[in-house]
Every structure is written in structure tokens, then in C-alpha cells.
Amino acid sequence: MQLPFLIFDISSGELILILLVALILFGPKQIPAIARSIGKGINELRKASDQLKNEVIQESNKIKTEIIQDDNNQNNMENKELINQSEEHKNSFPPAG
Secondary structure, three states: OOOOEOOEOOOHHHHHHHHHHHHHHHOOOOHHHHHHHHHHHHHHHHHHHHHHHHHHHHHHHHHHHHHHHHHHHHHHHHHHHHHHHHHHHHHOOOOOO
């Protein structure tokens, strides 16, 4: 039976061997402290990743908003030009009657 472990392809037998080596090297008293340190490190990494993701999303939303505003401004300018042209066109004809 093979259990996936993070992104590595480690079988359960290999995982048990790694845990036994860690137990022999560090002893039973230090393993909880090491696991706690690893957990804190992973938590900090996750927080930093989330913060970076949020910043990227905020900046992309700002850019989208600016693009939409620029498009709206461009459309407003084009509409004003069309209105001015139609007014000039109306004024170029003599009044009826």
C-alpha cells in the first residue's frame, strides 16, 4: 500500500524508515519539538503564500478597474464627439419654414 506524502512519492515503508532514523538521531524527547518547529514553519509559509496571493488579486483588480475606467472615458469622449458632429450637422442646414 502506497500513501502519498506531500509532493514526494514515498511509500509507507520508506516513511517508517525515515521516522525510525529520526528517532535514533534525535531521540524521543526532541522529536515533538522538531515536529512543532516544522509545523510553525509550514504555517508561516502558508500565511506568506496567502498574503502574496491576496496582494496579486488586489493589484489585478486595480488594473481591471483602471482599464474599465479608461474604456468608459474613451467611450464618453467618442459619444461627445458624435453629439458635437450631429449638432454641427443640424446647424449647417437653414431653418425650415
